[in-house]
Structure formats: structure tokens, C-alpha cells
Amino acid sequence: MRWHHDERVDDGIMRHPADSVAWKTLDELHPSFATEPRNVRLGLASDGFQPFKSTKTPHNIWPVVLIPYNVPPWLCMKQENFILSMLIPGPKSPGDAIDVYFQPLIEELKELWETGVKTFDASSRQNFMLHASLLWTINDFPAYANLSGWSTKGKLACPCCNKETLSIWLKNGNKQCYMRHRRFLPRINKWRNDKDSFDGTKEHKLPPKMLSGNDILDQVADLDGNILSKDPKKETKISHDNTGDNWNKKSIFFDLPYWKTLLLRDNLDVMHIEKNICDNILGTILNVKGKTKDTINSRLDLEVIDIKKELHPIKKGDKYELPTAC
Incomplete structure (x- = not known):
């Protein structure tokens, strides 16, 4: 010991x-x-x-x-x-x-x-x-929410970014997408100015401020004493509309x-992160059916965001097809 x-x-x-x-x-x-x-x-x-x-x-x-x-x-x-x-x-x-x-x-x-x-x-x-x-x-991420008190769902799902989480809703993929990760790079980094490889913009934003324990206590001060229960009749309903956070x-x-x-x-925990990311990368690179993230819906989302035009799907009749070059 x-x-x-x-x-x-x-x-x-x-x-x-x-x-x-x-x-x-x-x-x-x-x-x-x-x-x-x-x-x-x-x-x-x-x-x-x-x-x-x-x-x-x-x-x-x-x-x-x-x-x-x-x-x-x-x-x-x-x-x-x-x-x-x-x-x-x-x-x-x-x-x-x-x-x-x-x-x-x-x-x-x-x-x-x-x-x-x-x-x-x-x-x-x-x-x-x-x-x-x-x-x-x-x-893992869902249990993180239960123990920390910060909901890991919705547009403010990142506990570290807190209120500064940047996300958009992708209607074709029916999911929330979390953006602007280049802000975590050093101020002088070539990828910050690389528009073509990312979303067509330069990144000048700084990373979110790391919150102290006192900062978090200030944010949750109004939640102290709320009744926690699985019974919907007893549980205190939490609204995030006025607070702008996910507590x-x-x-x-x-x-x-x-x-x-x-x-x-x-x-x-490392296990879930390594497994999920590895599965997604290998499934996409090897084009594994049911595992790949390169789908028609994801290509349609690229079209909505208006980036990577060479990857946009081609509409033929009532159906979409992926470009043959891809």
C-alpha cells in the first residue's frame, strides 16, 4: 500500500x-x-x-x-x-x-x-x-451522465465543453453532430487555416474554459434539494430552457x-471509446455492410452543410446513388 x-x-x-x-x-x-x-x-x-x-x-x-x-x-x-x-x-x-x-x-x-x-x-x-x-x-458515456449530473444527450452533450458545446442537427442522419474540434489545436497550427480538408472555414475560436468545482457548483446551485426518483410522479422536472446548460x-x-x-x-472508460471508434473506422474503410458510416444519408448531410461537393450523392429518379469515383 x-x-x-x-x-x-x-x-x-x-x-x-x-x-x-x-x-x-x-x-x-x-x-x-x-x-x-x-x-x-x-x-x-x-x-x-x-x-x-x-x-x-x-x-x-x-x-x-x-x-x-x-x-x-x-x-x-x-x-x-x-x-x-x-x-x-x-x-x-x-x-x-x-x-x-x-x-x-x-x-x-x-x-x-x-x-x-x-x-x-x-x-x-x-x-x-x-x-x-x-x-x-x-x-461509459450514459453512466457518466447519471453520476456527474450533466446530461450527455442533445445539443449540449459534451460535459467538458459545457455551455460552449458547438453542434448542429443533421436531419438526414437524424442525429446531433458536434463540430469545430479544431479549436482544441494550438493557436499556430496549419489545420486551423485548412478550409478544404474540413468544413470550408478557418478556425479562430479558442477551446472552452476548463471549469473548476466552484464553477460547477454555481451552475447547479438551483438544483440543490431536487427530488431524484424513477417515479415520474415524484421526480422533479428539470427545464434547461432558462439555464442554457444540461445539468x-x-x-x-x-x-x-x-x-x-x-x-x-x-x-x-477506454474500452468503449476504443471499441466504438475502431468499429466505426474499420467499418467505413472496409465498407462493411451495416457498419459503415458512409451512407446515402451521411452524404445528403454533406450536401445540406454545403461541403465536400465531390462526395454529394447523385439523384437518379426517385433514388440517390453515390458518385462512381468514390
């Missing part, structure tokens, strides 16, 4: 969460916690799955797993080191009301941070007060005294 402090090589290479800026920021802001290397750093992961083979049986289980990061990277993700803190069963996913189930866990995490628990260290044969902190959550609730994790000071509170 002291490996991250005693044996980790701090050479600027990212091999372990202890090498991250988020970990080091917590140490700087809370030195009394950082001085004891045996204090536990935790990550929280949760997602729902269908426990029965028959999809006709309405049921959903959400395991909530805590991962202790003190140990070496080759032990971090071993199943025997995972802590199954709770199972949330039900006919449907808990949605935003998952905070109701998190209440006992949050109370224990607060106690572990503020008071600690008397613990016996077998290596030194001494007792000490053990404290713990939750560094971040790790989820559905104030996350219960903000009850943790240190949560607003964390640099990185919510993460997307």
Missing part, C-alpha cells in the same frame, strides 16, 4: 495514477492527507448489465466497484483487489436517482476523509489512523469535502 510513495519511479512517464497531475494536485491542496502514504486513493466504476440470458426479462443490475490505487500497476486492476461496495438491482437502471443508493457510501467516504479509521499495520506492528479519498469516477442534478459526490477541489472528477 506504500508502493506509490516508496518504489514508484518519478521520471515524468505516466505508468500509474500517482504519476498524474490530478493525483499531485490533491497532494498539494491537502498536504495533511498526502503526508501519510498509507492513506488510500480510490477510483469508482459503475455500469449496468442484464443479468439474465433472456432479454425479455426486465431487469438491470448496477455493480459499484472501488479500485484502490496505492498498489503497483500490475496489481491495481487484479480482480482480487477490487472492492464491490454495492449492487443496485431493479427492473430498470436507476438513472439520475442513483444518488439515492450512493448515500451510505458517501457517508462512509466522508468519515474516512474527516475522521479516519483505526488500522493495524502488519509490517510495522503499529496502529495508525487510516484515511481515504475518492479521486474520480470511471464510466439534471447536483451530484451527490459534491457532498465530499474535497470533491470540488479535484482536478479531474469524472472519466470515460
Whole structure:
């Protein structure tokens, strides 16, 4: 449990969460916690799955797993080191009301941070007060919304861009499209001025400002105390018309005294991102039927946006065809 402090090589290479800026920021802001290397750093992961083979049986289980990061990277993700803190069963996913189930866990995490628990260290044969902190959550995109409180649907779906998310509705593809990614490039980058390869414009916009915990608390101040329930008769209806944001609730994790000071509170898991992007790229390059994103509707959307004219579909009678050169 002291490996991250005693044996980790701090050479600027990212091999372990202890090498991250988020970990080091917590140490700087809370030195009394950082001085004891045996204090536990935790990550929280949760997602729902269908426990029965028959999809006709309405049921959903959400395991909530805590991962202790003190140990070496080759032990971090071993199943025997995972802590199954709770199972949330039900006919449907808990949605935003998952905070109701998190209440006992949050109370224990607060106690572990503020008071600690008397613990016996077998290596030194001494007792000490053990404290713990939750560094971040790790989820797929839908679960990200349930835990963070920011809805990952609609025109403001990006939690990082927040109110500065830039999107357009593509009627042929029947989906929201998120645009202007070149604003995240350095100010001096040739792609910012490359009109032909992108949407026919130069990009001069700066990336969105990174919001602090206090910024988020200001945005969700009016949601504090809202009733969270899967019962539509009890749940408080949230309107985004006047706020211009996508917050559905104030996350219960903000009850943790240190949560607003964390640099990185919510993460997307790598597995879903790698799999989905890889599937889409390979499906499109290899023109796999049912997997490719290069469809008539996507070409019609290019026509509506008025870019890439050489890729616009050709109308023959009542049907559209892709250009033969493509």
C-alpha cells in the first residue's frame, strides 16, 4: 500500500495514477492527507448489465466497484483487489436517482476523509489512523451522465465543453453532430487555416474554459434539494430552457469535502471509446455492410452543410446513388 510513495519511479512517464497531475494536485491542496502514504486513493466504476440470458426479462443490475490505487500497476486492476461496495438491482437502471443508493457510501467516504479509521499495520506492528479519498469516477458515456449530473444527450452533450458545446442537427442522419474540434489545436497550427480538408472555414475560436468545482457548483446551485426518483410522479422536472446548460442534478459526490477541489472528477472508460471508434473506422474503410458510416444519408448531410461537393450523392429518379469515383 506504500508502493506509490516508496518504489514508484518519478521520471515524468505516466505508468500509474500517482504519476498524474490530478493525483499531485490533491497532494498539494491537502498536504495533511498526502503526508501519510498509507492513506488510500480510490477510483469508482459503475455500469449496468442484464443479468439474465433472456432479454425479455426486465431487469438491470448496477455493480459499484472501488479500485484502490496505492498498489503497483500490475496489481491495481487484479480482480482480487477490487472492492464491490454495492449492487443496485431493479427492473430498470436507476438513472439520475442513483444518488439515492450512493448515500451510505458517501457517508462512509466522508468519515474516512474527516475522521479516519483505526488500522493495524502488519509490517510495522503499529496502529495508525487510516484515511481515504475518492479521486474520480470511471464510466461509459450514459453512466457518466447519471453520476456527474450533466446530461450527455442533445445539443449540449459534451460535459467538458459545457455551455460552449458547438453542434448542429443533421436531419438526414437524424442525429446531433458536434463540430469545430479544431479549436482544441494550438493557436499556430496549419489545420486551423485548412478550409478544404474540413468544413470550408478557418478556425479562430479558442477551446472552452476548463471549469473548476466552484464553477460547477454555481451552475447547479438551483438544483440543490431536487427530488431524484424513477417515479415520474415524484421526480422533479428539470427545464434547461432558462439555464442554457444540461445539468439534471447536483451530484451527490459534491457532498465530499474535497470533491470540488479535484482536478479531474469524472472519466470515460477506454474500452468503449476504443471499441466504438475502431468499429466505426474499420467499418467505413472496409465498407462493411451495416457498419459503415458512409451512407446515402451521411452524404445528403454533406450536401445540406454545403461541403465536400465531390462526395454529394447523385439523384437518379426517385433514388440517390453515390458518385462512381468514390
